[in-house]
Amino acid sequence: MPEGHTIHRLARDHTKALAGQKIEASSPQGRFTDGAERIDDRRLERIDAWGKHLCYWFEPKRKRDEPVGMHIHLGLYGKFRLHRLTDRDGNPKELPEPRGAVRVRIVGETAAFDLNGPNTCEIVTPDSWQTITERLGEDPLRADCDAERLWKRVSTSRAEIGSMLLNQSVFAGVGNIFRCDSLHACAIHPEREARSLSRDEFDQLWQTIAVMLKIGVKRNRIITTDAALKGGKIGRPSRSEALRVYKKDCCPTCDGPITSWEQAGRAVFACEACQSKDPD
């Protein structure tokens, strides 16, 4: 499943490609025909990203009406395909035929996209979008994220921190790779009780997750190495060089073995030597 950086990157790329444009919407597969009708022939105003959720906002037909939102959660199989409608010289380019089961096709003036296989694709109002986001946790890629509110939840919870990191109603946007690698970067064992974290450990963890996600948006891939976290030159690491402990055999810090077990339904990876089970 895509982690939060992919969602924010999609919001950024689609905003650049389509914001301000009048769009045509359709559902080639037929499962979103009514929804497509609701947004067809409107201008795309902006795109909201929160954790793993996206919301495309379309202008109201009449000024006094509310904007209409299209809420998307990609889930495991959802995939966007962005198409340019002009080539580099500005000549028009033909839109390809829909491939596979396209839930929604959005065609703007200079670009278009197809969405296949999302977990959720539905029309929302500003109120119903608020109901959705109220259930989501803090997303460090959002300007309105609140570390104090998050600290209150973490510092009073008996949950294991490794499980809590995957709970989208606490940390929005963190997936399995960020969970494993951020805990390793902060030398915190995934099975530590959340409330055993000191304020310093929490601050460092939150900061690390924020930096990892920001690098992810910028580079459109996950890079969690020490060099990347310290703001040094990243270069073009291979997939395995880009990560710390996720799906690794040996620890990049101490060369010791990485162990893996199930936690919150997913395989967690950690170095038992570097990530202490005892609070500081």
Ligand SMILES: [Zn+2]
């Ligand atoms: Zn180690």
